[in-house]
Amino acid sequence: MLRTTAPFRCGEATGRPLDVYRDGDRLSVVAEGRVGLRLRLQGGTGPHLSIEEPVRPDPQDVLAGVTAAFETVSATHPEAGWIGLDPASFASLADPLMERGLAVREGDGLGVDPTMLWQRPEPWLANLAARDFPARPVMSGGKRHPQRPPKPKGVIYSRFTPWLGQAVAFRAATIDDVDTLHRWFNDPVVDAAWGEAGGRDKHEAYLAGLIADPHMIPLIGTIGGEAFGYFEIYWAKENRLAPFYDVQDYDRGWHVLIGESRFRGKAYISAWLPSLMHALFLDDPRTERIVGEPKADHVQQLRNLERSGFARIKTFDFPHKRAALVMLLRERFFGERLWSPGGGIPASPEAGSQPAP
Incomplete structure (x- = not known):
C-alpha cells in the first residue's frame, strides 16, 4: 500500500474538522495538527478496523475520531457493505456507538453498516x-x-x-x-x-x-x-x-x-x-x-x-x-x-x- 500524503478531511461543516492520514494499514486522525487517534485497517473479506492508540483520553474526542475513521473507510471502500470492528479495542465505545446508530452487533460481531452511518448528520450537516x-x-x-x-x-x-x-x-x-x-x-x-x-x-x-x-x-x-x-x-x-x-x-x-x-x-x-x-x-x-x-x-x-x-x-x-x-x-x-x-x-x-x- 502507498502512503497517503493528502488527508481525508471530515466534519468541515461542523467547524471542527478532522484529517485522516493513511500510511499502509495505519490510519491517524489529526485535529489541529495533533494526532488524536491511531487505528489499523485490515482487509480480507472486507475492511476491518481496530484501535491502536487513543492518544486523547477524552471520550468525545475518541468518538469523533472513530467516526471520522468510519467515514474515511466507507468513502474509500464504497463497495463495502460492512466495516468490521475489533471487539476488544472497541469494547469501551461499543455502547455509545450503538446508541448513535454508528455501530451494530450481528451475532458475536461488531461493525459499521454504511447505510446507517451515512444517515447520521454530524460529519456533513452544519445546522443540526x-x-x-x-x-x-x-x-x-x-x-x-x-x-x-x-x-x-x-x-x-x-x-x-x-x-x-x-x-x-x-x-x-x-x-x-x-x-x-x-x-x-x-x-x-x-x-x-x-x-x-x-x-x-x-x-x-x-x-x-x-x-x-x-x-x-x-x-x-x-x-x-x-x-x-x-x-x-x-x-x-x-x-x-x-x-x-x-x-x-x-x-x-x-x-x-x-x-x-x-x-x-x-x-x-x-x-x-x-x-x-x-x-x-x-x-x-x-x-x-x-x-x-x-x-x-x-x-x-x-x-x-x-x-x-x-x-x-x-x-x-x-x-x-x-x-x-x-x-x-x-x-x-x-x-x-x-x-x-x-x-x-x-x-x-x-x-x-x-x-x-
Whole structure:
C-alpha cells in the first residue's frame, strides 16, 4: 500500500474538522495538527478496523475520531457493505456507538453498516438544530403545510470526495452573489436551459425574491472552495409542482445550473449530485422523497437522473414546459449506497444544467 500524503478531511461543516492520514494499514486522525487517534485497517473479506492508540483520553474526542475513521473507510471502500470492528479495542465505545446508530452487533460481531452511518448528520450537516424543528400546520398561498424552519445561513453541508481530493459544499446564496449569478445566467449553455438571460437588475430581483420566499432556498455550490454552480431547493408541498402528484409534507425538490464550464463532466457530477441528495435527506429525517421536473425531452438529463436512482413517474404539462416527474426514495438512496460513484452516475458535457422552474 502507498502512503497517503493528502488527508481525508471530515466534519468541515461542523467547524471542527478532522484529517485522516493513511500510511499502509495505519490510519491517524489529526485535529489541529495533533494526532488524536491511531487505528489499523485490515482487509480480507472486507475492511476491518481496530484501535491502536487513543492518544486523547477524552471520550468525545475518541468518538469523533472513530467516526471520522468510519467515514474515511466507507468513502474509500464504497463497495463495502460492512466495516468490521475489533471487539476488544472497541469494547469501551461499543455502547455509545450503538446508541448513535454508528455501530451494530450481528451475532458475536461488531461493525459499521454504511447505510446507517451515512444517515447520521454530524460529519456533513452544519445546522443540526433545524432537523428537530417541530411540526406545526400552517397555511400559505392557500396551501396547508408544516411550518418550515428559519432559512439557513452560510455553509449548510460539506463533504470530502476522495476521487476529487476536494470537498463539495453548499452554502446559502446571498444578494452579494448577484454578479456571479448574472454571469452564469448569461452563459449561452445555461440560458438554453434556463432562459433567464438579461440585465443585472433582473437577476438581483430574481435572487432577492427567492431569498424572501420561505419555501425556496437558493444555494451556491463550491468544489475545493471555488463556486461552480447555482442550486434551488424547495419544499414541494408549497411549490407549483404539488398539484401534479400525491405530494407529502416533507418532499423536497431541486433545480441546478453549472455555471463554470470546467465543472461539467463525469468526476464533478458524480460528486455534486449525490452530495446534494445526501444534504436534502439529512436536512430533515422526515424527507422520504426528492422530486424533480426536468424537460420531458431532455434525454441525457433523464438518463443521468435514472442512473442516479431517480425513477421516472410520469410526464405532465407545466404551463411553460412538458415535464417529466422524477423521484428518488430515501430507502433507495441509502440502501443502494448512491452517495458513491459506484451507484452508477454517468456523465456527459451536457449533464450540467437542468431546466429552470
